[in-house]
Amino acid sequence: MAKTNPGRFFEDYRVGQVIEHAVPRTVSGGERALYHALYPARHAIYSSDEFAKLCGLAESPMDDLIAFHTVFGKSVPDVSLNAVANLGYAEGRFHRPTWRGDTLRARSEVIGLKQNSSGKTGVVYVRTEGRNQRGELVLDYVRWVMVRKNDLAAPAPDTVVPELAAAVDPATLLVPEGLTFADYDTVLSGEPHRLRDYAVGEIIDHVDGVTIEEAEHMMATRLWQNTSKTHFDVTPRADGKRLIYGGHVMSMARALSFNGLANAQMIVAINGGSHANPCFAGDTVRAWSEVLDVAETGAPGVGALRLRLVATKDGSVGALKGADGKYLPGVLLDLDYWALMPQ
Amino acid sequence: MAKTNPGRFFEDYRVGQVIEHAVPRTVSGGERALYHALYPARHAIYSSDEFAKLCGLAESPMDDLIAFHTVFGKSVPDVSLNAVANLGYAEGRFHRPTWRGDTLRARSEVIGLKQNSSGKTGVVYVRTEGRNQRGELVLDYVRWVMVRKNDLAAPAPDTVVPELAAAVDPATLLVPEGLTFADYDTVLSGEPHRLRDYAVGEIIDHVDGVTIEEAEHMMATRLWQNTSKTHFDVTPRADGKRLIYGGHVMSMARALSFNGLANAQMIVAINGGSHANPCFAGDTVRAWSEVLDVAETGAPGVGALRLRLVATKDGSVGALKGADGKYLPGVLLDLDYWALMPQ
Amino acid sequence: MAKTNPGRFFEDYRVGQVIEHAVPRTVSGGERALYHALYPARHAIYSSDEFAKLCGLAESPMDDLIAFHTVFGKSVPDVSLNAVANLGYAEGRFHRPTWRGDTLRARSEVIGLKQNSSGKTGVVYVRTEGRNQRGELVLDYVRWVMVRKNDLAAPAPDTVVPELAAAVDPATLLVPEGLTFADYDTVLSGEPHRLRDYAVGEIIDHVDGVTIEEAEHMMATRLWQNTSKTHFDVTPRADGKRLIYGGHVMSMARALSFNGLANAQMIVAINGGSHANPCFAGDTVRAWSEVLDVAETGAPGVGALRLRLVATKDGSVGALKGADGKYLPGVLLDLDYWALMPQ
Incomplete structure (x- = not known):
């Protein structure tokens, strides 16, 4: 038996079908430090226990994307080992922060299937959830991937395409327990801009760029125990390149967005996302954001900003798709998310 | 005075002669996180406090090889700074886990000497042990290295070659206190295969490959405070290459072996080992294993599997030595060890 | 509004003018482990909780340069984002160790200004201080940088050049509370040499070299949240090179100096420093030291050694400046500091 x-x-x-993903993972101060070494992350709640306490939290939580990548990584051996493409995300919600010492585990339910007309591949829709050691929901999101068929003669399943919300309803955003921006300090946070300073439609060029190295993206991807071969092994591709994990670009762009969005502190929802073009070592990643919406939450001083975060490898700002409706070749990531920001 | x-x-x-090695070292969550960033390590006991508790441990211990590399690194300035080659290992035993916050120190006793016929080098056999801050033995092993003579006129010592066991007797394997696999969860661990599913002689191709980068192997080798110049400095070699620490290949191969040996949880003995050929940045490391023996232990549900772990840079599987008895050029490591596995 | x-x-x-720098930062075991992965650091007080206890401390503190880099990094967005050159340091003093879990924040006061004759740039002198979450002073130092003018028509300010001490007076060196070298163990520390074994004027070649990689210096620089674009982005320079953060060379040289200065345990003052020439990936960094002074402190068994630490990229030893008074092209760093050493 193999x-x-x-x-x-x-x-x-x-x-x-429900799939329990293997290898639960305890994350702690080491993962937190590595996140700061791998990405130019500076959002103050994730940098300082003292700043987090000022915001009503017990200590600085793990960056939201640490939780996302960890749960995502767990799902790879079961969902995307034979994937041709990671097509999209929707309905992602962060239910509570992950704290130092928490252990995350993950499971996915298959919520849709659609065989492609070629008969060689199909789209699998899963809703993946991550829970901590207390069984509490940490995050959940829908992801869909194109997966190869092994037995081309296998019959096509009935097509089921889930109805997915275009965006998470801001009325349902979950604010971490105890969070308050009533005493928010914009000197310590790094920028004066609050929710009222952002206008829907506004475009922010985050200016800074980072040229990516092989060692960095592999360290990041291993840290999340993502086993997808294409990130680590030069032998499969004719060009000898290693495809960079899309989440690495996501974290890089989010960290770069500090410059202009220092007060977009916590990600509370992922409305959608596309890895528009592949990223390779040597690419210089830059980012820009577009303000899509603003909302209130019930928590003291806490508003929410809906943002489109775009990572590029050509430094372009504001341009996303061509006349053909396809992403421009310099666009790496198009991510739509809600973040909490002081009012 | 120099x-x-x-x-x-x-x-x-x-x-x-007994040599106390310098610079004791406290290892903790940061070293643990770096281990997961540097190697695709997924064995569940080392990944999750919760899984470790399910196995009767207080928390997730440090990977066994963190303890091995740390103790090995301490010995380098005293044993192998002028070594021409690291020839072999034997009688390695892990006496107890290393926990977050433990401080390791090391000492070696010279147990054998044999000058080579050239008169320019000789083989030094040492038994190295690592102890924690409570003075408890953590691991010990025999290592032999070929070392240069500085004064070629120095007389050859009497030849003493220690008798070394071909393998650690499974009846003497040390199971960590409290360890039980009675409630072992093969869904969380990642594979269903238990001790009974492995047959002596079986070969397992671990499939995955990792292309090695300079930054990664240097970070790993520094983390273990291994000071051997050849790993860090391009200037000594005519080809400008840095030789990769053999232990980096060992950890990489062990981590890759998860795919097929996810339940070979803890290393309890190193029977032998050879760094068959040098590894350099750009090499793609793969691994295969051969089942050498199976054994029982007294602990609940805990069996032991003796494995040959082979790392390659050419993707070959099953081939080890040529007709001349020498390792094939694509073989990097040949390691013989005992691991604990659920029955 | 931008x-x-x-x-x-x-x-x-x-x-x-007083500038409060943004984004306080909690440092802990993860930053400590990364420091050991990025630099060949082996000074025993920073490596072992047990050794630190033997020296009267509660546990192993964070390396002094972790505190320095963290505070320095905080000041970059406010002081040196438009700097042409980082010209020098003076009057640096470490007031107390930084412990695991401490949160550092920083502020700078402008203490001098001098417009250059070109009218296009000027020198800004700042005294920067770092404090922990209890408001206690951790370190302070003077730094001066050459900064571009944006509005060339802006009038030149009155020239104010602060008087800076050539070196910190050894009578004012601050020994960490409780520190004692009365029971200092030179076997565990790695070398037998004590204060009395060093003579003023003595030159020590630290022998070892490390060839620098892009991934490493970027990880280090991000870890200190230093946002200077030139370290991360290949696009601004015509030669496509990334300039390495001078502090990376400082930590590398200090770590290399273990070999010959293993007992120069804690840095307590920075008398001066110059980043003599730029460092790029691929350079092999080596170091040598010159003993400049020796002094007593009031603490049991604790002496102080004033050292010039020179990092090179050409392996030269002892040569610093040419006949023209300029640093030789192979010199990267010239750092003058006081360290505590057992008598």
């Missing part, structure tokens, strides 16, 4: 995991193929999925 | 350490030469060693 | 930080230009500074 001992190694070949991954699932399209014909191995059934709507309603 | 202040820097020139290292010992062959004529500086005496059988029975 | 949201991103353009940095201050020369005409934006006033003598007496």
Whole structure:
């Protein structure tokens, strides 16, 4: 009997199937420090226990994207080992922060299947959730991937395409327990701009760029125990390149967005996201944001800003898609999220 | 008086000599996180406090190889600074886990000496042990290295070659206090295969490959405070290459072996080991294992598997040595160890 | 209104101006482990909780340069984002160690201004201080940088050049509370040399070299939240090179100096420093030291050694400046500091 995991193929999925992902993971101060070494992350709540306390939290939580990447990484051996493409995200919600010493585990439910007309691939929709050691929900999100068929003769399943919200309703955003921006300090946070200073439609060029190295993206991707071969091994591709984990670009862009969005402190929802073009070592990643919406929350002084975060490798700002409706070749990531910001 | 350490030469060693190695080292959550960033490590006991508790431990211990590398690194300035080659290991035993916050120190006793016929080098055998801050033995192992003579006129010592066991007797394997696999969860651990599923002689191709970068192996080697110049400095070699610390390949191969040996949880003995060929940045490391033996232990549900772990840079599987008895050029590491596995 | 930080230009500074730097930072075991992965650091007080206890401390503190880099990094967006050159340091004093879990914040006071004759740049002198979460002073130092003018028509300020001490008076050196070298163990520390073994004028070649990689210096520089674009982005320079943060060379040289100065345990003052020439990935950094002075302190067994630490990229030893008074092209760093050493 073969001992190694070949991954699932399209014909191995059934709507309603629930997959418990292996290898729970304890994250702590080491993961936090590595996150700061790998990304130019400076949002003050994630940098300082003291600033977090000023905002009503017990200590500085782990960056939201540490939780996201960890849960995502757990799902890779079961969901995307044979994926051709990671197509999109929707309905992502952060239910509570992850604290030093928490242990995250993950499970996914298959919520949709659609075989492609070629008969060689199909789209699998999963809702993945991460829980901590107390069984509390930490985050959940929908992801859909294109997966190869292994047995081309396997019959096509009934097509089920889930209805997904275009964006998380701001009335349902979850504010971490105890969070307050009533005593928010914009000197310590790094910028004076509050919710009222941002206008829908406004474009922010985050200016700074980071040229990516192989060692960095591999360290990041391993830290999240993401086992996708394409990130680590030069031998499969004819050009000898390693494809960079899309989440690495996501964290890089989010960290770069500090410059202009220093007070967009916590990510509370991911409305959608596309890895528009591949990223390779040597690319210089830059980012720009567009303000999509503003909202209130019930928490003291806490507003919410809906942002489109775009990572590029050509330094362009504001341009996203061509006349053909396709992403421009310099665009790496198009992420739509809600962040909490002082009013 | 010269202040820097020139290292010992062959004529500086005496059988029975005991060397206390300098710079004790506290290891904690940061070292643990870095281990997961540097290697694709996923064995669940080392990944999750919760999984470790399910196995009867107080928390997730440090990876066994963190303890090994730390103790090994301490010995380098005294044992192998002038080494020509690291020839082998034997009788390695892990006596207890290393926990977050433990401080490791190391000492070596010279147990054998044999001058080579050239008169320019000799083989030094040492038994190295690591202890924690409570003075408890953490691991010990025999290592032998070929060391240069500085004074070629120094007389050859009496030849003493220690008798070394071909393998650690499984009846003497040390199971960590409290360890139980009675409630072992193969869904969380990542694979269903238990001790009974492995047959002596079985070969497992671990499939995945990692292309090595300079920054990664240097960070790892520094983390273990290994000061061997050849890993860090491009100037000594005519080809401008940095030789990768053999232990980096060991950890990489062990981590890759998760795919097929996810339940070979804890290393309890190192029976032998050879760094068969040098590894350089740009090499793509893969691994395969051969099942050498199976054994019982007294602990609940805990069996032991003796494995040969082979790292390669050419992707070959199952081939180890040529007709001349020498390692094939694509083989990097040949490691023989005992691991604990659920029955 | 532009949201991103353009940095201050020369005409934006006033003598007496106090700038609170943003984004306080909690440092802990993760930063400590990364420091050991990025630099070959082996000074025993920073490596081992047990050794630190033997020296009267509660636990192993963070390396002094972790505190320095963190405070320095905080000041970059306000002081040196538009700097042409980082000209020098003086009057640096470490007031107390930084412990795991401490949160550092920083502020700078402008203490001098001098417009250059070109009218295009000027020198800004700041005294920067770092404090912990209890408001206690951790370190302070004077730094001066050459900064571009944005508005060339802005009038030149009155020239104020602060009088700076050539060196910190050893009678004012601050020994950490409780520190004692009465029971100092030179076997564990790695070298037998004590204060009395060093003679003023003595030159020590630290022998070892490290070839620098892009991924490493960027990880280090990000860890200190230093946002200077030139360290991360290949696009601004015609040669596509990234300039390495001078503090990376400082930490590398200090770590290399263990070999010959293993007992120069804690840095307590920075008398002066110059980043003599730029460092780029691929350079092999080596170091040598010159003993400049010796002194007593009131603490049991604790002496102080004043050292010139020179980092080079050409392996030269002892040569610093040419006949023209300028640093030789192979010199990267010339740092003058006081360290505590057992008598």
